[in-house]
Amino acid sequence: MTNFFNPPLYLQRYQFVIEFIKRNKPKKMVDLGCNDCALLRKVKFHREIELLAGVDIDSAVIREKMYALAPIPTDYLQPGDHPLTIELYQGSVTEKDHRIKGFDLVTSIELIEHLQLGDLDRFSEVVFGFMVPAAVIISTPNAEFNPLLPGLTGFRHYDHKFEWTRAEFQRWALQVGREFGYEVEFTGVGEAPGQDQTVGFCSQIGVFWRISPVSQSHEPEGPLLYKLLYSVKYPSLCDNNVLQRILVNEVLYWSENLKRRWLEETAEREEDTYSDQNTEEEEEDMEGRLAERERLYRSGRSVCVPVARLWSCPRVESLSGNISFLKQILLNDSRVSMTEDGLAVVLAEAEDEDHQDLDYSDAPECTDIRQSVVCTVEEDWGA
Known part of the structure; x- marks a missing residue:
């Protein structure tokens, strides 16, 4: 099936979920039957989600891949505006655990066909009666498509207990909707090749909306x-320690940038071969663009960058919210040298070869994180 569809069918299913997230912006999502966490690894980049959870009966497959959900250095250098917590559980989707209640979106991608028909009613009760999310996405193989798959005999995967036609899936989904108060939209991914469109999609999808x-x-x-196997909280600007670190880094960056440009312009004026009158006129014109409180100046062998000038940098302004808060943060951070009146950042005039790197010592702890992981996704008839 890997070569039968382009892009591969499993990626089309994941993309369907991602497009749904982009349109509807759920804050809390749980993937039932998360398997190797491949879908979660893609969804975590959509930072409108604040809680991302996965549940699977097979703890071994979760443990093998879950470390790829750990934050990477970029997540600390560029934290999101909102917090993100990821939790992975080992448990059965036919059992009720209150920790999986309260989600906006539940996904069940190629899962229900692995359940015994007798367990399907318990699954419906857990998802729609107990969890009662705002939306549910369920995908399952379309048995009518199977004759088009080369070399396939029987079900697409050895562990499938059933594979439904479109009519069978729709009958079940509509009954569930009536019982628990949901309306259903039917669609799918994986179109038939050529002109044969009568068999429907390879993977049929039901999108349930709570009414x-x-x-x-x-x-x-x-x-x-359920057994909690993994939990991690990503850094975000909602954390005051993270916000302060990022804000100070931004101030130091712009301070050095403004200092360098100011020194270059000053050197050019000093070396200018034009008349003193022209030089004075150019200097007055350039300095006149800035208010007095925003102009850089020398103090001994240092260059002073006014806080008011730094406030004009959009990123600094958006992070600090107001200039009083910005001054307070800068005065309380040991990496920043300030003038006695607290109105300017003081920098050595010569270039400082020591770079200020982000400190990870306060990074949030997470459960069972390894340093590096190689993640692969394999496709078979059940993927």
């Missing part, structure tokens, strides 16, 4: 049936 209000439950939470 009935969620009733407030006063039932006790019950036992924790």
Whole structure:
């Protein structure tokens, strides 16, 4: 099937979920039957999501790939505006655990066909009756497409318990919708080659939207049936320590940048061969563009960059919110030298060869993180 579709069918299914996320912007998503976490690894880059969870019965396959969900250095250098927490659980999708309640989006990609028909009712009760998310995406093989798959005999995967036609899937989905208060849209991915469009998509998809209000439950939470295998919280600008680190790094960058440009312009004026009158006119014209409080100046062998000038840098302004907060952050950070009145950042006039790197010592801890992981995704008839 890898060569039968371009892009591969599993990527088309993942892209369908990603496009749904872009349009609807859920904040909390859980992938049931997350397997090797391949979908979660793609979704985590869409930072409108604040809680991303995965559940699978096979703990070994989660443990093998879960480290790829750990933050990378870029996540600390460019943290998101909102927090992101990732949690992975070992457990059965036919069991209720209150930690998977309250999600905006539930995905079940090529999962239900691995359940016994007797477990399907329990799955429906867990997802639609217990979790009651705003939206559910369920994909499953379309049995009508199977004759087009080269070399296929029987089901697409040895572990499949059934494979439904479009009519069978739609009958089940509509019944679930009526029972739990959801409406369903039917679509799919993996179009038939050539002109044969009568068999439908290779993977059929049902998108369930909740139409009935969620009733407030006063039932006790019950036992924790799932085992938490992995949990990590990504850095974000909502964390004051992270915000301060990023803001100071931005200030230091722009301070050096403004200092360098100012020294270059000053040197050019000093070496100018034009008349003193022209030089004075050019200097007055350039300096006149800035208010007095925004002009750089020398103090001994140092260059002073006014905070008011730094405030005009869009990134600095957006991070700090107001200039009083910016001054407070700079005065309290040991990496920044300030004038006595606290109105300017003081830099050595000569270039400083020591670069200020982001400190990772306060990076949030996470469970079971290894240094490096090689992740691969293999495609078979059930992928």
